[in-house]
Amino acid sequence: MNNTSIHFLYNTVLKSPDKACAIDDQGTITFANFFTKAYCIAKLLGQQGILNQPILVYLPKGNAAIISFAASLLSGNFYVPIDIKSPQKRIRTILSNLQPRIVISSITLKERLQELGIPLQDIIFLENIDYTSTLFIEAMIEECKSMTDQIIDCDPCYIMFTSGSTGTPKGVVVPHRGVMDYIEWAIACLQVDNSDIIGNQAPLFFDNSTLDIYLSWATGATINFIPESLFLFPIKLIEYLENNQITFIFFVPSVLVSVSKMQLLSPERLPSLRKIVFAGEVMPTKHLAYWQTQLPNKSYINLYGPTEITVDCTYFFVDRIYNTEETLPIGYPCQNSGVIILTNDNRLAKNGEQGELCVRGSSLALGYWNAPEKTEEVFCQNPLQKNYADRIYRTGDLVMKNEKGQILFIGRIDSQIKHMGYRIELGEIETAADALHCIDKCCILYNQQSKEIVLFYESMEEQTVATLKKGLSEQLPNYMIPRKYIYLQKLPINANGKIDRKSLAEKLQ
Amino acid sequence: MSELLPILDSISPGTDFSQSQNFIDDGLLDSFDVVTLVAALEKKLNISIDGADVTPENFKNLETLEAFVRRYRENNGL
DSSP, rough: OOOTHHHHHOOOOOOOOTTTEEETEEEEEHHHHHHHHHHHHHHHHHHHTSOOEEEOOOOOSSSHHHHHHHHHTTTEEEEOOOOOOOOOOHHHHHHHOOSSSSSEEEGGGGGHHHHOOGGGGGGEEEEGGOOOOOOOOOHHHHHHHHHHHTTOOTTTEEEEOOOOOOOOOOEEEEEEEHHHHHHHHHHHHHTTTOEEEEEOOOOOTTTTTHHHHHHHHHHHOOEEEOOOOGGGSSHHHHHHHHHHHEEEEEOOOOHHHHHHHTTOOOOOTTOOOOEEEEEEEOOOHHHHHHHHHHHSSEEEEEEEOOOGGOOOOOEEESSOOOTTTTOOOOEEOOEEEEEEEETTTSSSTTTOOEEEEEEEEETTEEEEEOOOOOOOOOOEOOOOOOOSEEEEEEEEEEEEEOOOOEEEEEEEEEEEEEEEEEEEEEEHHHHHHHTTTTSEEEEEEEEETTTTTEEEEEOOOOHHHHHHHHHHTTOOOGGGOOEEEESSSOOOTTTTSSSSSSHHHHHHH | OTTHHHHHHHHHTOOOOOOOOOOOOOTTTHHHHHHHHHHHHHHHHHHOOOOGOOOOTSSSHHHHHHHHHHHHHHHHOO
């Protein structure tokens, strides 16, 4: 019986030790070398006498980062990937919530770690580790198994921090069982095997990367970390996918839309690519149709799910070209994911009736780290089940089923948005803007048409955009910084005395 | 002042593009911005840009971008 998701890696390293496991701009690493390095770090973690504790991984995307993830798991702990480009203030908030005992990082980031106030004795610098091991892989695995024998499948595998509506990022705690069940479904459904080369786009602090990493560990496929800069220039991205014979991609729709907008495809392009999987935001059917028309012999798969259900809970193999006015279904529940659509009065919605998508099953997260109240609010008892404990997660997504029983995404019931694939709570941006001395009152809206975050603010006088952006960029990652800034002497107020968001939204038309 | 600066400012307000030698390395443009910038250049300058020409070399800084636009105008006889 496998108790942790690292068992995927045990099987693969024994079966295909010399196969390429991961490729980044530093080079290629085989499964055997990958595992040996992870084992050496794990041994060091084991010597710290910690078990089932969060290990903060403060590294850029690449082979070293996922080796550190594996090491955390091999030592019986769990990893927490962090966006190293995030402002120090945001990282400090996460650190203060998480209180990690150990940080894995690189000497090149030493200065930044010191600025964050992390004591040097709590940091493992990868450059200082001796990666030689005289043991055979089998013996290393046995040693790791003994380090993890106290860990069970419902213990945490990792924590991913997502935007929080009150201004504080929330740490979603995902258990081993969640990852194992999700990946077993993904292998069967997406038909990935060791001949695949997975082109990774998702940042490692974003749940989509879980699919890329664990598909590789579980099947022996190679994960290729596509250099981030290529996503700015779609032609370079296409060339990279071709030159590296990428067979499988799991991208956010924004990337596919960029390629479509630049009209870069033709039937002879991307010959190696077999599967184009997307999730993270709504895929515009107009741009999907462009891909389907230019590259008709590929599989297109739309996935949907919040971080709280590990990665995805529904899937849809695109069966035809959809018209611009049609909604692309998010499809059907994944194996082990129970999807129920609840109306306002907690009834099961009928086909054609809108309701909140709620999800249950073994891939459900354990809750939010160190936030029991927030956890109870959204991870709650299934109102349709009175006889035993049945936990569901209320996603806040408004959906309905069509006459074919396919689920369609309609929108949000709150102010969460998906922007460039990132899940953002507008409240987090509002909190950051409110903290600026030069702003008296503010309101953040998202313009769905232009895909822009807009800041309306009230102040003694109009501020320069540069001042506002500088203040916000000290608190928020780049993708959360508003694109438009609208100064008003007085923000409109509705009958309840609250900021009149409706009237502000009209100004965006 | 370069005619491109107001266009760049509409893409990323408040960002000083005039001093940067490398928009990408300096973090002035993200992937969403590049696509939006291409659309804005096409609309405001009445040119049609080939996606294959949207490269790091052409979009490196104000100077390279100006040269890029100039080439398009010459080719289009504008």
